[in-house]
Amino acid sequence: MADTPAPLRIALAGLGTVGAGVIRLIEANAALIARRAGRPLQVTVVGARDRTKDRGVDLSRYAWEDDMVIMGERADVDVVVEMVGGSDGSALACARTTIEAGKALVTANKAMIAHHGLELAAKAEEAKVAMKFEAAVAGGIPxxxxxxxxxxxxxxxxxxxxxxxxxxxxxxxxxxxxxxxxxxxxxxxxxxxxxxxxxxxxxxxxxxxxxxxxxxxxxxxxxxxxxxxxxxxxxxxxxxxxxxxxxxxxxxxxxxxxxxxxxxxxxxxxxxxxxxxxxxxxxxxxxxxxxxxxxxxxxxxxxxxxxxGAGDGPTASAVVADLIDIARGEIGAPFSVPVGELEAMSAADAGSRTGRAYVRLMAADRPGVLAEITAAFRDAGVSIESLIQKGRSDDQPVMVALVTHEGPESAVAEAVRLLSGSDSLAEPPLVLHILAD
Incomplete structure (x- = not known):
């Protein structure tokens, strides 16, 4: 008879709505998850800032760790799920300690990944452990x-x-x-x-x-x-x-x-x-x-x-999907290719892009203002497709909305610059680009 595979032992750092959702999901779908993962998923340790808070799940079966930062150093943990939040502080310390201890990391923390993802991915690659963050972008959408x-x-x-x-x-x-x-x-x-x-x-x-x-x-x-x-x-x-x-x-x-x-x-x-x-x-x-x-x-x-894109169920679903991958032994480069092979690309100049734009201005309702606005767009080389003035008032600004023909974004920016500081406008123009199909 084949030996029962050892469970993947999980520590949950943070017990907000998503952390509680992870517990509920693992408990509700335990048999299905074990079949798909090839072994059971087992929460062994939990921790949060407030030990007394009622989170709607029974935590008595799990060890409690007051110092979430050191969860990854525990002998009864294979993977830490970081749900503390924030780009730095205890969340980042927990992630670093986990990877340095040779344990896998799962996180829903988009701010931390956006600011420190390359550092953490390089550490994970060096330690040959998984680092996964499906839940950090778009909740339950894979x-x-x-x-x-x-x-x-x-x-x-x-x-x-x-x-x-x-x-x-x-x-x-x-x-x-x-x-x-x-x-x-x-x-x-x-x-x-x-x-x-x-x-x-x-x-x-x-x-x-x-x-x-x-x-x-x-x-x-x-x-x-x-x-x-x-x-x-x-x-x-x-x-x-x-x-x-x-x-x-x-x-x-x-x-x-x-x-x-x-x-x-x-x-x-x-x-x-x-x-x-x-x-x-x-x-x-x-x-x-x-x-x-x-x-x-x-x-x-x-x-x-x-x-x-959010909520305890969908986000927990993404977290547990990452845990299933780890249980199967799937590591892979966190950003698809090794950190050293990621290309350093300079930021593009938005002004070189072409497209159509919607521009809204709050303008004084007096003679000559529309001429001033259209002259600024003319001088900037912007072709106007349509222009509408809304309402009429002797003492309040009125809305002027225009749509441009396709052209460089730099030209629209120049038109806005030419109007900057005009006493005909009550506030800076609002420019919204039109999504190209």
Missing amino acids: VIKGLREGAAANEIERVYGILNGTCNYILSTMEDTGRDFADVLAEAQSKGYAEADPAFDVEGIDAAHKLSILAAIAFGARLDFAAVDAAGITRLRAADIAQADALGYVIRLIGMAETMESPAGKVLFQRVQPHLVAFDHPLAHVDGATNAVVAEGNFSGRLLFQGA
């Missing part, structure tokens, strides 16, 4: 595995998508209700969709973390979070949503990365920004807190990954 394995034979030409569920919930609710950003944000906070301090989400930083990770895997590039040009959704008004709808678009916060050729060689473009997305594009139909990622391969064509 987009990292899809890029690293399913699309491995393809040269990825572009990867982009909706990477933050909070922003997508706010934007789609603004669409459905006609309400303004601040009102919908307050509702999202009351329902738990947005944090008390939502800056990382609504300013585009969370999406930028995820985009930098996807770009590294998709293009074999060295992680370069600092090069991501990130803008959020805080300046959007209900009137922008309505105007986009009238033009045949919805507005979505899109993270986009692609490689471009330059005189100096291949460069990497990375940007998070609200975009106008045509009604017939797949991303236009992604509503609520859902995430979606599009990857375009030179042989596979367009691949769409869509699903729940």
